[in-house]
Amino acid sequence: MFGTSGIRGPVGSEVTAALALDVGRAVASELRERRTTADGGSAAADEGAPLAVVGRDARETGPVLADAVSAGLRECGADVERLGVAATPTVARAVRATNAAVGVCVTASHNPPADNGLKLWTASGRAYDVDDAERVAARVRNDRFSFADWDGFGTETDSPDAVEHGSTSPASQARQDAVEHSSTSPRSASPRQDAVERHREALVADGRQIIGSDGLEGLDAVVDVGNGTGGVTADALTELGASVTTLNAQPDGCFPARPSEPTAEHCEALTDHVEATGADLGIAHDGDADRMMAVDDHGRFVSGDVLLALFARDAASEGDQVAVPIDTSLAVDSALAAVGASAVRTPVGDVHVANRIAEDDLPFGGEPSGAWLWRDGVPCPDGPLAAVRLAGLVAERGPLSTLVDGVETYPLERDSVETDRKDDLMEVVANRVRREYAEVTSIDGVRATVDGGWFLVRASGTEPLVRLTAEAKTPEHAESLLAAARDAVRAAESELA
Known part of the structure; x- marks a missing residue:
């Protein structure tokens, strides 16, 4: 059921509303059982229902699957906060920001429009690992769900029913009131606006800390959103002072402009535009913006291994290790050796990289497919964060083409x-x-x-x-x-x- 990055496959055969419903049930049942066990037999009354944050990418099948997973979560006693269309890293960040117990993103990431899937996030904002996923899968296989009583169903925030009928339990209302009155979690017009704004603010703060007071003034960037959900990248780069041009910025789950995966073949319009306009760099995202790939100032698509080498060398100091998957190029080893650091290899999958960063307190890890993770960032691939940090590298160290040419590569x-x-x-x-x-x-x-x-x-x-x-x-x-x-x-x- 679960692959290297959640559940993913063709809609109507492998991925259905029935599956999404059962996954929602399984996730909420697992949360309730965990809390009951921790409390010695019964969850504390003042804790209220566990909160789940649910978002989706722009695919046509997303609304139905998001409705289904939300129904399953609520049926087994979890409250749901719906973010609507949002980048996967926006959803992952929202889990921690709202003190939610779990996050669900309905997305097939870089797959074709006919596919969809589900990514699950822990309370820390880290993707479910193999053990987490297997517990959910076992419940689905065995129909082992812990249904709530009729008066214990969870509620949904930012849905027509919740707005119209005001369906909020006392425990859920207490949790919501606490968030609304928290000085660290101000409320705005909707959960989605809150989540996107928090993500943008975090990106800008990160950029200013790294780049300094001059920001990205004078930098010309082209951002190919790929009809996905990564528009927050353009907003953050603009606020940091860059001159930004966007391509394919309108979310459209049919991905009419190019296939969702940001490969060299699929990003020809971006490479042509950067070359023709003399921009300093191009940024490309996939459908849910967890991936980020780049084009240099000569209009050359930068390979994932070279990007990994650049990020790794920048993040590591002498004696450090960097987490990379088993299929990573020797180019990364060579780049790290130049600064006295080394690579430690993991199974393929960003969750394995994230786990190794956390376990060994490593400064950075990434995958050549376009997933980048920093110790001082969030424990999930964040394409917009990677874009900001790459722009910072260019602003600080010179043309991306020069940086790229400085990486030794091998056949x-x-x-x-x-x-x-x-x-x-x-x-x-x-x-x-x-x-x-x-x-x-x-x-x-x-x-x-x-x-x-x-x-x-x-x-x-x-x-x-x-x-x-x-x-x-x-x-x-x-x-x-x-x-x-x-x-x-x-x-x-x-x-x-």
């Missing part, structure tokens, strides 16, 4: 093999690679390190594929390592036949 090869038995196949491949290579890592798939290079065989978390990656210091060596990975998969297929 990298990728391939994939379709299979409907990826788990069985990976088990055989892993055993074979362990027998044949001395230095092998199996934290996610199987990675063999050889003199001057490496290859990785890893099962996709979302598709019926086994992915192959190889990198070395010469193209010929990279190609030979990819061939070795391919041979290991073919041998495993023969063994399973």
Whole structure:
């Protein structure tokens, strides 16, 4: 049910309103059981119902799925605050800002418009990890829900029913009154406006702290929102003093301007615009703005590995470690070595990177796919925050093209093999690679390190594929390592036949 980043798939087959309803029920049931256990048998009356924050991206199917997950949460006793259309990092930040117990974002992130999904966030603003997700999935599989009594259903804030009928329980009203009268949580016209404004203010404060009083004056930036929810990036950069041009800024869940994933192929309009106008940099987001990719001042799309190297080198000091996934390029290792730091590898998935940052108190971690996390930020990928920090790097250290050219890169090869038995196949491949290579890592798939290079065989978390990656210091060596990975998969297929 859960992949490397929540639940995601085609609507109507893998992702349905029934599934969203059950996930809402499971999440609220888990929260109630946890609180009851902690209180020795019954939740304290003055605590009120647990609060869940629910937002969604701009996809056409979002309203129905958000309604369904909200219904499931309320049916099992959780209050719900609806944010409407908002970036995933806006939702994650809102969880902590409102002292909510959980956050839910209805989104398929960078997937096509026909897909949708659910991302779940803990009270700390961190994505559900494997154990959290499995507890929810087990409840859904076994229909194990803790339904509230008829008079104990949760309420919904910022919905027509809540406004019209004033349906608020005494415990929920007490919690809401406490938030309204808190000097640290001022209320405005709607929960969504509060959440977006808090996000923008945090971005501006972060930028001013890093960049200084001069801000981004004189910087020309182009922000390709991709018809998604990342418009807060343009607002924050503008307030910091940059001259900002937006592309595809109108949220539209059909993604008419370009596919949602911000790849080099999909961002040609952005690269052309930056090159033609002489802008200092371009920023590209995916549909829910948890990812951020960039274009330099020459109109070149910057690879995720190079961006990771730039951010890592800037964040790390001598002796530091930076968390990166198992498929990260040697370019990051080289960039960190130049400042006396090193990389520690995690399974693929931003939650694993976030957990490693928290566990080892690391300054930074990221994924080449465009997910960036800082220790002094929030424990979720925040594309708008990454955009502000990249703009700060350019303002402080000079043209992005110069920074990019200063990162040493290596030939990298990728391939994939379709299979409907990826788990069985990976088990055989892993055993074979362990027998044949001395230095092998199996934290996610199987990675063999050889003199001057490496290859990785890893099962996709979302598709019926086994992915192959190889990198070395010469193209010929990279190609030979990819061939070795391919041979290991073919041998495993023969063994399973």
